[in-house]
Amino acid sequence: MDPDAMADEDLLVRATTEPAAFEPLVARHSAVLHGYLARRAPAVADDLLSEVWLQAFAHRHTFDAARGAARAWLFGVARNVLARHWQRLARDSGTPPTGEPAGSDPWQAVDQRLDALAAGPLIRCMLAELPETERELLLLVAWENLTPTEAATVVGIPAGTARSRLHRARARLRPRLSDGTLTTLMGELA
Structure with missing residues (x-):
């Protein structure tokens, strides 16, 4: 079956044994994930998006279609990458960038x-x-x-x-x- 015609969930499952099946996910979801990151951390959105894809690929085996859609799983990965970014900023500067608890948006x-x-x-x-x-x-x-x-x-x-x-x-x-x-x-x- 053509990977471009496959559902995201099927691609993620397939990507656990066929890494190339992950590529269409990157093409399909990079723009929306970048927008999510750019609205929250515009100066580093490109770097964070790269980290999102690295983490998603490394943890693709943890995706469970029974728990939700692949798109939501990818946004969850992005949210976790963003939270780690804010925590790193807070740790490096000694204070949270917003005066809120470390790791908050x-x-x-x-x-x-x-x-x-x-x-x-x-x-x-x-x-x-x-x-x-x-x-x-x-x-x-x-x-x-x-x-x-x-x-x-x-x-x-x-x-x-x-x-x-x-x-x-x-x-x-x-x-x-x-x-x-x-x-x-x-x-x-x-």
Whole structure:
């Protein structure tokens, strides 16, 4: 069967015995994984993406299709690589880069990359008020176009819990996003 026509899950399983089967995954998912990394650590996104692919290839045997889609597994690998990057930064500098606990998402820089520049401070404050898991779920669904089930796999919680936390995060943001200037952003987060 043509590797380009195979499902991601089948490719990952096949790649455990045929390493060349991994190549189509790189072609299919590099752009979205790079976007995920670039929104969180723009200065080192290219290096982190390389590390994601090295880790994914080295641990391809750990993929279990029964636990979720290959795409979610790859985002989980990316999230782990990113967390190790932040932990390394915190260890090397002696203090976390954001003043948050080591290994947490320095998402304060996210507003610099939002299209709605004027809404940046409001969005930043609103996201800061969300618990880390709710914030990550919301961003994975809104920015990375993952399903709630895939996002649950990425953050390591059950799908039902993810849907509940995602609903809670949206409910917290919805009243504050009702301003007409935030209509586009509200559509993405709602």
